[in-house]
Amino acid sequence: MGNETTRREELLVVAARLFSRKGYHATSMQDIADELNILRGSLYHYIESKEGLLYELMELGIQTLMERVRPIVESDLPPDEKLARLIQQHTVTIASYPDFMAVFLHELKSLSPPRRERILAYRQEYDHLVRRILVEGVECGVFRPVxxxxxxxxxxxxxxxxxxxxxxxxxxxAEEIGAIFANVVLQGVLERPEK
Amino acid sequence: MGNETTRREELLVVAARLFSRKGYHATSMQDIADELNILRGSLYHYIESKEGLLYELMELGIQTLMERVRPIVESDLPPDEKLARLIQQHTVTIASYPDFMAVFLHELKSLSPPRRERILAYRQEYDHLVRRILVEGVECGVFRPVxxxxxxxxxxxxxxxxxxxxxxxxxxxAEEIGAIFANVVLQGVLERPEK
Incomplete structure (x- = not known):
């Protein structure tokens, strides 16, 4: 079971890399099998179709991000601290999985409409997490009324x-970049007493 | 000649829209000809190949941006004013040509290496224009030492x-969005006296 999971994750990572570099349409199941050193037919032990694979890796990407960020948003930290941690965590996650992000952005058009809708719904859910912190900060006067x-x-x-x-x-x-980003945004939105 | 130019621009706009929505590989020359209501063969009166078309529209996109932003960078305005105008101009340009931007980002991999290198060189040139303003602002103490x-x-x-x-x-x-962006970034980077 442990090996199954590892193999599946490896498959998603390899597919993300190939889809990102060559594009979804230009990547064949044979390319993916070659990279994993398995027979093409064996891929279907893990996934049902190439499009299913595309969907699965997009879902994994956005869910990973959401799992890391949700506890920050739902914590009792003050809004400026939440915002700094969200920026930090998001930056580090994207820096760790750039191929997933590229595929997420560049290949949404390659999904069938129902699957595309599901990914867009996840994305909207994530956007709302970000906005919640901003709304909270503006409401309690920590942020300017942006x-x-x-x-x-x-x-x-x-x-x-x-x-x-x-x-x-x-x-x-990636941690340093996240800290610089957080600093610029916080300076940009923080309410400050008139000079 | 006037009509030739118009027809050519129309071709680039239509190609950008199709490449952006369906992807470069999934778009055929026939699709483009159909959209323009001309015969497939007539396209070659304007362009040499599908890849040449992709290159040309990417080049047009980055050159348009550069032509609008360079005068700001090279002006005598103070760095904070330059930065605000650059952000404003860039925002309005992207909002006006989202398909060009999508193709620029998503299809770089579809260009042959020499053409890809040329586009990357343009992009680097643009990045340097942006950095010049920041360097200038930091050097003269208008911006924090970011x-x-x-x-x-x-x-x-x-x-x-x-x-x-x-x-x-x-x-x-787009103008309002540009102004909000400029405000957040300027607040984020401006040097301010200690409170």
Whole structure:
């Protein structure tokens, strides 16, 4: 059972890498099997179809993010601390799984409509988690009365974009980048006494 | 000649829309010809190949952005004003051409390596324009001593992400969104006297 799980995860990681680099349509089940050193037919022991595989890895990506961020949003921390931790956690997650993020963004169009709707629903759920913190902060006067919708998208753009440029060999770790982001956003939204 | 130009631009716009919605590989030259109501063979009067078309629309996208932003960077305005105008201009441009942005991001992998390199070089040139403003602001003490590289990516993520969510029917115009973004970033990076 342990080996089954590992093999399945390996399959998702390999598929994410190939879909991200070559594109979903240009990647064949044979390519995936070759990379895993198994027979093409054996793939169907783990998944029902190529599209099922695409859906599964998108779902895994967004669920991983949600599981890490939800406890922060639902904690008793003050809103500015919640926001800093959310930015930190989201940044580190994207930096750890850039291929999942690329596939999530670039291949939504390759899913059949019902599956696409489910992924979009997850995404909306995540967006609402982010907005809850902003609303909370504005309501209790810790944040300026910003446009929560637009600022939430500003923040999501900043952290999601990490998949485009982050390199583990770069001058900053994912944790450091998350801290810089959190600092800029907090300075940007914090209420401060008139000078 | 006027009609030629118009026809060519129309071709690029239609191709951007189809590549963005269906993907480059899933879009045929026949699809593009159908959308334009011309014969497939007539397309080759305007372009040499499907990949040439992909390259051309990516180049048009980044050049449009560069032409709008370069005068701001090279102006005599103070760095905070330059930064606000760049954010504003970039936001409005992405909101006006979301399909070009989607193709630019999602289909880089579909270009042959030499063409991909050229697009990446444009992109790097643009990134440097953004960084110049930040460096200038930090050097003259208008901005805090932020990590220019990381903050430039934060800013680019924020504005580029607009292609993912902006709708002309939404509650805010592209100009308003640009102004909100500029405000958050400026508050985030401005140097301020100790309270």
């Amino acid at each position: 446009d929560v919708r637009v600022v939430s998208f500003a923040l999501l753009g900043m952290v999601n974009w990490v998949y485009q440029w982050y390199s583990p060999d770069g001058p900053r770790s | 990590d220019v590289r990381v903050v430039s990516f934060a800013l680019l993520g924020m504005v580029n992400w607009v292609y993912q969510w902006y709708s002309p029917d939404g509650p805010r115009s």
